[in-house]
Amino acid sequence: MKIRKAMLASPFLLLASGGLAQNAPKPETTISYRPPADPAASWSSYDRTKAGPLFAEATIEGRRAAVMVDTGVTFTTLDLGWIKQFSNGAEAQPTLRVAATGGTTSAALGPVVELSLPSYDVHRLQTLAADFSGIKSALSRPVDMALGMNVIGAGSLELDLGAGHWRFAPTGIRWPQAATARLLYTPDRYHSYIVIDIEGHVLRLGVDTGYDGGLMLTKNAATITGLFDRNPTTTVASAGLGGIAISTLAVPTKMKFGVSELSNIPTEIEADGGLPTQWKLDGLIGIDLLRQLHAVLDFPASTFFYLPSTEVSQAPDRATIGIQSERKDGAWRIIHVMANSPAAGAGWKSGERICAVSRVERNKTIPQGTNTTWGVSSPGTKLKFKMCDGSIRRLTARNFY
Structure with missing residues (x-):
């Protein structure tokens, strides 16, 4: 998860x-x-x-x-x-x-x-x-x-998330129109995974519906697929039950997934000792990738069925400020400053606290309330931050990965 x-x-x-x-x-x-x-x-x-x-x-x-x-x-x-x-x-x-x-x-x-x-x-x-x-x-x-x-x-798990629904189903699915991949278990039977071609390389990828990212790869899998060689990257914090881990993130415009071509899949290189390495796999696929498919995981039959979703895939929101934070005690506490971001360029640090955020537009200051949508503001948006130490800072949103 x-x-x-x-x-x-x-x-x-x-x-x-x-x-x-x-x-x-x-x-x-x-x-x-x-x-x-x-x-x-x-x-x-x-x-x-x-x-x-x-x-x-x-x-x-x-x-x-x-x-x-x-x-x-x-x-x-x-x-x-x-x-x-x-x-x-x-x-x-x-x-x-x-x-x-x-x-x-x-x-x-x-x-x-x-x-x-x-x-x-x-x-x-x-x-x-x-x-x-x-x-x-x-x-x-x-x-x-x-x-x-x-x-x-x-039994089976049928995912048609692009159409807005999913269901449990019995084993024994028949779907001749769909492409298939092997759906197996690790030797200890603790984790399931599929065997599928990614960018011309056959990988073993865990299927994790509790992971709402797209694709996470080990360093070796990231290297052989070349996905990070041709796309700008940043870093992302993973706050887990075991602590904080930092991984590298890119969003490839196109990706070959088995017989399908997917677009704008958030893709990470796992942090050292991440879940793919712990599970002895090449990576994980999550909800952001599965949303682009109509898929059935028939676990007893060891078969993963998939077709591209008939729904138009919406590109994921991208951070444009580079601040990962949690809302706590009436303020935003910074968890991580993403590499190559406006916040990183201005020297922001984790642990700092933001008490208020305003959008600056035509010489007017518009309070942003307690929501977090300011973190994915349109490029060019100017933001004013009142820090909890009383200082004022300003950043301009831009695409950075």
Whole structure:
């Protein structure tokens, strides 16, 4: 799981958790596929205007819950806050190690629960437990559960995100019009990946619906594909459960993906020791790439089906100021200053705090409120920043990657 969220002045702060360590439990569950009477009811909606994770309407122990559907998570995990709220104040004690962006962190053995999802009933699901406070803050919405591959992998996952929906489906999909790639598991069966040609080179890429970036590559994969040789680059901070990591980012205008050609896919070179390296893969594909496809991941059949989406792909928002920040205590605290950006050129530093932002237009100062859209202002926009130390700074937005 790796969440890219525009909670920042730039839309490129990432918050991530990854696969679980070898001593994680292997839950024993009963998963029953329950097709709805109306096939249209099997689809869950997706906001195609932004590259966010998948969410399903669900009930946990009969209570409505916000469930994030995340193929980058091995074992289904509950929020510690949800457990405490509905278990008479009991708290799970962290006993497991979790591999995550920026390092490792702790998880706990969670309760055994009954789970009802669109098209699935899950009986006696052993869960893990982790602190989701950072995830909830990044997404500005509740997250009670991260549904992992121990449930998702029982069948198929159909993604038609460009059309604004997705669904769970049974295995055995027949789609002769679609191109296919092998969909396999790592030897420990903790992570799924596809084997596909990228720019003329066959790569093993994890499929992570909790990662709302486009494509992340190891340094070696980035080198052989040449994607970073012909595109301007910057840096991006990944704030994970294990800490902060910095990766290199480019947005290639065109990219060969299997038999398809995709456009404007945000592409990263992982930070040292990133999730692809931890998972012993060449990279990860995320939501921003999957949005350009109509795809089916049939896990039991080891097949990835895909066609280019029939919907027009919208180019992702690009940062034009270069400040990644989080809104906290009435101010923006700078997490990272992106390389080659206006902010970097002016010597801005992480840790500094911005108390107010205004747009300067025709000699008028227009307050920007508490939203973060100023970070993706149109090139040429002049911005005035009131720092929390009382100083005033000015920057002009421009394209820099």
